[in-house]
Amino acid sequence: MSAIPSTTRTWCLYAGGLLVTLLPLAVLSGDLFWVNILIYTYLFAGLAVAWNIIGGFGGQFSLGHGVFFAVGAYMTARLYLGWEISPWLGMIPGALLCATIGPLVFWPTFRLKGSFFAIATLAFNEVGLVMANYLHTVTGGPRGLQIPFKAGLGNMIFADQCIWALIMFGFMALCVAITIVLMRSRLGYYLLAVREDEEAAHAAGIDVTRVKLRDTALSAALASIGGSLFAMYIRTIDPPTLFSLADIGVKFALIALIGGIGTIIGPVLGAFLIIPAESYLRAVMGGGLPGLHLVVMGGVMLLAALFMRRGVAGALDALWRRRSRSAS
Amino acid sequence: METLLNVLVVGILLGGIYGLVSIGLNLIFGVIRIVNFAQGELVMLGMYGAFLAYSMLGLDPYVSTLIVMPAMFLFGVIVQRVAIQPLQAESSMQIFATFGLLTVLQNVVLVFTRGEGYSVATKVASFSIAIGEIRITGTHLIILIAVTAISVLLHLFLQRTLMGKSIRAVTQDRQAARLMGINVERTFMVTFDIGSALAGLAGALIAPIYTLSPGIGDNFILAAFAVVVLGGLGSVAGAWAGGMIVGIVEAFAGYYIDPELKQAIWFLIFLLVLVIRPTGLSGQVGAEEVGFREQS
C-alpha cells in the first residue's frame, strides 16, 4: 500500500470525489428514470461502504447484513406508523439496536473465517426471514408494512425524487466520511493490522476481538440507517423484499467486491458499476425474452470478475501505476 | 409410536436428499474453499438434463444419469477453466464469479423454458414400501441408497487412489501439498469436475420428486452449505451424517413444532454447532480458520 496521504489531501480528495458522484445527479436531474437509478446507486454505495468496514477492512465476509438493513427498515416504519415518530429520529433506535445485536451475534462466530463465516451469516439472514414472516405483530408478517403517502420533511416523504437522491447522496457521503475517519484513527490502523495478519496483530498487543466488535457495531448501525431510508422511500416493506439475498444481503458484499474490497472508494465504484448496469439492462431488455437481461447481467458480472481481479479500484490503480511508470 | 417412526423415516429419507445434493459441494467447498453459489444451479441443470432425456428420448431419469453425469462433468470442465481457475488467486472474487454464474445459468434456463413447471415421471421407481403407517417411496429409497453408495465410493477414492490422496492433502494444507509436489491446480480441476458431475447426478435422481423450475436450485443451496459445514470439511462420512441430521431435525421440527419454522430451526442448530464446534462433526481441526488471505 502506498504511503498514507496527509489529512488535508484525504479530505480534499473526499470533497472532490463527492462532487464527481454528485455530477450525474446535477446533469440528469430532469430525467426521472436516471434519478431513480441514482437514488439506488447512492443508497447501495453507502450500504456497501458500511459493509466494507467489517467485511472488507475487517476481513469478516458477512452475508448477513440484510438483517441489520431489515431491522432499520422495520423499526423506522413501526415507529412512524404506530407513534408518528419522525423517521429522522426513528432511524436512531434501529441503529442503536443493530449496534448492539450485531456484535452480539457476530462475536461467537468471529473465529470462523472466510467462507465459513460467510455461510454462518447466510444462516443468520435466513433465520431472520422466517422470524419476520412469523412475528406478525412486530413486522406485519408476510403482508409487511405500508406507509401511506403524506408529504413532509418531518415525515421523510417527498414527491420530488431529487430530494430523495440528495438524501441518499448524503447517506453515502456520511458512510464514506465515517470510514475515512475510522481508517485514519488508531482503531483504523488496528483494523488494518488485524486484516493483514491477525496473529501478528494479536502478538503486537491489539485486542483483535474488541476491534472487530466495534467495527461490527458501526457497520451494522450504518446498514440499519440505510434500511430506514429505504423503508421511507419505498414505503412498502415485507420479508421477501428486505431479506432477499440476491437483491439486498449478498448484494452489499458483491458491490464492495467488484468495486474493490478493502479500499475506501471501492464500494462506491462498485455501486456505480452494478446498479446502473442492471437497471439499464432491465429497462431496455426486461420486456423481451424472460430473463434475457439477467443473462447479460450475469455475463457482465463474470467478465468484470475475470478482467478486474482486484475490483474496479484495483483496475484503476493498476492503470494509474502504468501511466505514472510510462511517464517517468 | 408409529407416527414417531414414520417421522424418523421421513427425516432419514429427506436426509438422503440433502446429503446427495451436498456431495458435490462437499468436494468443491472442501478442496477449493469457494462459496460456490452456483452449486444449486449445477443440480438444477442435472434435473433439466433428466427432463430433456425424458421428454426427447423417453428415458427414465435413472437411466438418464448415464448421459447427465458425463455431460455435467464436461460442463464442469468448461466452467472451471473459464470462471474458477483464472480467479484462484483472488478467492473473494471467485465468489463474485460464481454469483455471476448462478445468474447466467438460472436465466438461460428461464429464457428457454419460460419458467413452466415441468415434471419427470419414472417407471423404475414408482413402487412404494409400506410398513404399517410408514411409507418408503422408491424415489426416496433409491436416493438414500445412492448417497450411501457414493459416499462409500468417494471415501475409498479419497483414501486409496493417488488423486484422492492429493485431494485430501490439498484440503488439509494447500501450501504443504504444493511443496510435496502435488499439482494443486490439477487437483482443483478434477475436484470441480467431479463435484459438478455429482451435482448433475443428484439432480437427475431427485427430478422425479419435484416440479422443475429454473430457480429450484435456490431451494437446496443453503441446506447444502449447512450440511457441508455441519459435517465438517473434507469428511465424506461427516457430510453424510450432516445430511441425516438436517433431514431428521427438519422432519421432527416440521411435524412436532411447525412446518413454517422448520427451516429456521435447523439453521439455528447449524449456527449453534458452528459456534460450539466450528470444525463440524468430523472435519479437519483448524479447517474453519483458513481465511481468504491464506488460501493462495
Added chain:
Amino acid sequence: MNIAGRLISAAILGGGLLAGTAIAQDSVRIGAVNPYSGPLALYGDELARGYQLAINERNAKGGVLGKRIEMIRGDAGNPQQGIAAVDQLVTRDKVEILIGTYISAVSNAASDAALRHQKVYWDTNALAAELTERKLPNFVRSGPHGANFAEMSVRATVEMIAPAIGKKPNEITVWLEHEDSIYGKTIADVQKVEFEKAGVKITGIGAHNFRAADLTDVVLRARRANPDVWVQTGYVPDGNLMLRTAREQGYKPKMILFVGTGDTFETLDALDTEYLEGLFVVSYPRPDVAEKFGPGAAAYLDSYRKAYNREPVAPQGMAAFTGMHMLLDAVAAAGTTEMTKVRAAAKQLSDRLWREVR
C-alpha cells in the same frame, strides 16, 4: 413460437425499446408492469400475453381513441423494481396508462409511483385487499382479490361439498393449509373468518413454505386432525408435492379443495388423472370453461392457441385479457387517458356491470 422466433422478436423488441422514444405519439401506449424474470416470470409473461391478445383484438377494430394500441413491458419482481419500471415506462417509453401486476407488493409501490406521474394504474391480477383500501385516486382493480377466493372456497365447501358428503355445514370439519407468503396468508385469514361464520369447524391451520423440500409434515399433521375437507392455498410446486406426498402416504381425505392453483397441466403432469379425479379447485375462470359460465372464453382460448401455438399455461392470463378489455372500454368511454376521467368511467362501467350481473 420456436427458439429462433423468440430470439428474433427479442432483438426486435430490444431494438424497438431503444428507439422507442423517437416514435411519434400516434398510438396509445400502455405500460405493463409484471415480473418477467425471477420465480414468477411465467405468470408475468402469461399476463402480458393476455394483454396482448386483448390489444390485438381491439386494434383489429380500429384501436382506441382513434389510435393504435401499443403495449410496452416493464419488468418488476420487487417494489424497488416496480418504481423503476413505472419511471422508465412513463419517462422514456411515454406510456399513458399502466397495467399490471402479478405481485401485490409491486403493485403497491408501482401504483404509488404512477400517481406521482398522474397516470392510471389498472391492476388486473394482484390479490391483496389493501391495494384498493388505500383509496389511491389513480388505482383501479379489475380482477378478483384474495377475499373473493377465500369467500368462494367457503361457499364451495358449504354449498357443494357439504351436501356431497351428506353433512350439514356445522357438521363439517376443515383443515386450512396455506403457503406462508402474503398470497396464502391473506386468503387463509379470510377463510378462517368466513368458515367460522358459516359454522364450519376448523380443526387446524397450517402454513408452509412453498419451496420446501419436503411436505410430509404438512400431510401428516392434516391426517392427524382428520378433517372432512383438506383446503390448500398455494402455488404449483407445493401443491404438486403435497398431492404426491399425500398419495405416497396413503392419505385420502373425503375431499381436497385447492385454492388458486391446481388445475393446470403442470399439476396434471405431476400426478395422474386417476388421482386428480375429484379434486376441487377454486381459481380463476379457466379458458376452457363452458360458454354458459364464461362467455367469450372459447374465443380467448382460440386466439391464444393461434397466437402462441400452445395451450394457455395459467388461467390468470384470461383475467388479464378481460382486465385489459375493461381498461380499453373505460378509456373509450372517457374519451381520454387522463387519470381522473378514466377512473370515473371505470366506476360507471363497474356499476353498470354489477347491475347487469344482479
